[in-house]
Amino acid sequence: MGTATGIIKALNSGIKHLAVKRFTLRYPEQKLKFVGDGYQFDPASGVAIAGLKGRHMLFHDHCTGCQLCSIACEGVAEAIAMVKVPDKWGQNAKSIMPQIDYGKCVFCGLCVDACPFYALYMSNDYELSSFTKEGLIYTPAQLQVKPQVQQDSELIIDKRGARHG
Amino acid sequence: MTEQVIPTKKMPPGLQVENVDDRIMTLNVGPQHPGSGHMRIIVKIDGDYIVDADPDPGYVHRGEEKMAESRNYITNIPHLERPVIHDSCNILYPYVLGVEDLVGIEVPERAKYVRVIAAELNRCIYIQYWLAIYGIFLGHSTMFMWPAGDRELLIDLMEKITGARVTHAYFIPGGVRNDVPANFEDVCLRQVNYFEKRIKEYADIFYDNPILKARTEDTGVLSREDAIRLGTTGSVLRASGVDYDLRIKEPYDVYDELDVHTNVLKSGDSYARSKIPWLDMLESCNIIRQALEKMPKSGSIRTKLKPNPKGREDEVYRRVESGRGSAGCHIISRGKPEPYRLKLSVSSFRNLIALPYLLKGEKLGNMPAVYWSLNYWPVEADR
8 A cells, every 4th residue: 555545544434433423421411321330239138229429328327336447448548437327326336437538538338338237328429629638538427418410411322433422 | 973961069959961962862751741641751862863761750649549548449530530531430449349358249231241341432532632643743633523523422421320521430449339220221331333433433533534644554563572571551552453451361350241342453553553442442332232132121229338347367459450550559458448558560661671672863853743642641640
């Protein structure tokens, strides 16, 4: 193949893409839809359920304050600290629950795997930015709130290429 | 020649006095220069020609091996994938295989197939990232945009399986952490087929492009004998005409049940070294399709492990074919929940040794073309 033909072929290959739909996800307006409600773990079968590893969800009525999540995090990120909570729960004699510092968390999900009481899950919420370091520390009360997410954009593949819609 | 400079007092460590030559100039490429990554190449040039090159890695040494000695076999997992976050499944693979040997657990058949699919997807993600960098350093900005965009297809797929976009922490001794989502086979097949169609389009714009060929052909030629003698691995070795791929030579998990082909080119120049990873991606798509077909449709995905597993008193060395070449992991266990010593043998560091041989006699302008064709990842080499 001659040099001229090669260059024309290369240019042609690029020009063809003028007709192809834009692949970019326009992020703040569009948000990608994920599988399920987030990463969860079933201690009975010992297998997790697929989902996004985002911000944690803490179920106060299940947490016993056993500190297993905190121990699991010790070798990884040391992001989990056990703190006193004001309300009394029957199963939680010491009234301590995890507080997670997202400035340190690496979102590996090993704390979720460690919880034997179905108390700690991960949710689809990944927008955790904050202006201060203190704003990244989530107390048990904040972790209890179910995140409001509007994620509906999906990947569409057709003859004119791939796009998000 | 100017007079030799004799230091009057003792120099601080790290500094050295150099004799000034009127022909040879020393140039530091990096560590801040974007063309070098997190490393420095000390280049001596005569006019425009390189007479000597000395790679100086170590700027991102994080002590992963030492850190592994104080953590148990499970909490090591998020740490050990940090050296190459874009290829995190493959860098973790030898460790997980080694721990399985030490702890003595069997992996379910379905988990093995899921691992192979995840590893091959991750290989493609890594190579796309590398290709984007290779493109932009040769001044081909389209070749930066296309791989970076198409990579998202597979990142979305990995996100569906593992829940994380880059650092997956998905493999675990005994299998994988979670099963693939429902109707994963269809979604994966559709996205991988489209991905393959897309990467085939790179031939016209990049690999058959006469401008790229003029730039990379016959630069940095590594002969077959030198490639073996220097102990290179992966795409560098296969570009020099040595047919060596651990997926065939030492099959792990279910690679022996799949039909894997290797791509070998004979010329050993920068062009061949940049083309081999692209051919590998096409081969990966084939492997994923085969694995999806042969994968058991249901079944266990993980063998249950005790919370703090202890390895038997032994040492084990396992290696796999990563996106850059052979990645090995040597674990010494003394019957404790933590490894006594863990050593990663990574391909980036093994390929780096070829750089001084390749750069000698090249023009300085060709340095990025040769350096990036080694498929080098500075963070992996430093560990």
